[in-house]
Amino acid sequence: MVVITALLLTSCLGYTTRATNIAKQPNGSYSAQLNFVVSCGSGEHCSWYSQYRRVGTSIWTHVPATPHGPVSGPVSNISLSEKVTGLSAGTQYEYQVCGDIQPGKPFVCVGPDDTPNTTTKFKTAAWTIQPTPSGTTLPGVSCTSATACSAVGSGGLAELWNGSTWTIQPPPGVAGTLNGVA
Numbered sequence: 020m021v022v023i024t025a026l027l028l029t030s031c032l033g034y035t036t037r038a039t040n041i042a043k044q045p046n047g048s049y050s051a052q053l054n055f056v057v058s059c060g061s062g063e064h065c066s067w068y069s070q071y072r073r074v075g076t077s078i079w080t081h082v083p084a085t086p087h088g089p090v091s092g093p094v095s096n097i098s099l100s101e102k103v104t105g106l107s108a109g110t111q112y113e114y115q116v117c118g119d120i121q122p123g124k125p126f127v128c129v130g131p132d133d134t135p136n137t138t139t140k141f142k143t144a145a146w147t148i149q150p151t152p153s154g155t156t157l158p159g160v161s162c163t164s165a166t167a168c169s170a171v172g173s174g175g176l177a178e179l180w181n182g183s184t185w186t187i188q189p190p191p192g193v194a195g196t197l198n199g200v201a
Contacts, residue, residue: 032058033067033116035130036098038141041106045166045182049106049143053082055099055116059092063120066090069101070128071114074140089122109145113138151178151185159199171197 036054044050059065066088070079082101106112115138117128130137151157157170157178166182173196177188 032056032060033118033129034132035069035114035116035139037131037139038112038114039100040102041141041143043108043144044104045164047108047164048104049108050102050104051106051112051141051143052100052102053114056096057094057099057116057118058096059090059094059120061093063092064089064122065092065094065118065120066122066126067116067118068126069114069116071103071112073107074111074113086117086119086126106143108143111140111142113140115139149180149185152187153178159197161200169200171200173197 034056036056038051038053040050040052042050053069053071055069057065057067066086068081068083068086070081072079080103082103087099113130115128115130115136117126119126127135129135130139151170153172153176155172155176157172157176159171160168161170162168162180166180168180170178170180170185172178175192175195175197177197177200178185179188
């Protein structure tokens with residue numbers, strides 16, 4: 020277990036576990052549950068929040084925007100999670116849990132161990148190639164969302180994507196190769 024306020028030498032504790040439920044959303048972005056554990060010692064008034072960022076960047080996003088608490092101790096080993104949305108496909112993120120022992124005191128941020136400013140990392144899924152029922156290349160593709168694409172190819176082939184599968188559409192009466200669709 021990590022001491023959230025290690026620099027303040029108190030008993031307000033917390034640590035991250037792992038991100039779960041990393042899932043693609045209907046709009047094509049990803050979401051994830053950031054999981055962590057917090058505790059607050061007797062007589063303390065602890066507050067906490069989690070924060071995440073894309074690995075390699077310096078800007079943190081606080082979740083929630085306003086910290087939870089203060090909660091008066093003793094509160095022991097409460098498992099919490101915060102849902103984040105709008106994550107990009109194929110991207111590595113990192114997160115921390117941040118806490119303080121009294122309103123107005125500085126927050127100290129920790130990851131899965133007892134060292135301030137460590138993080139737990141997770142990655143969203145990358146785009147993957149999906150086979151088409153025709154088994155051919157589709158050089159013309161147009162998508163209005165992650166769940167609505169049209170594609171065309173040789174022999175007047177047309178297929179539609181619904182977010183999980185391609186389906187062949189009746190040919191539009193063209194014998195040659197279709198190279199574009201809008």
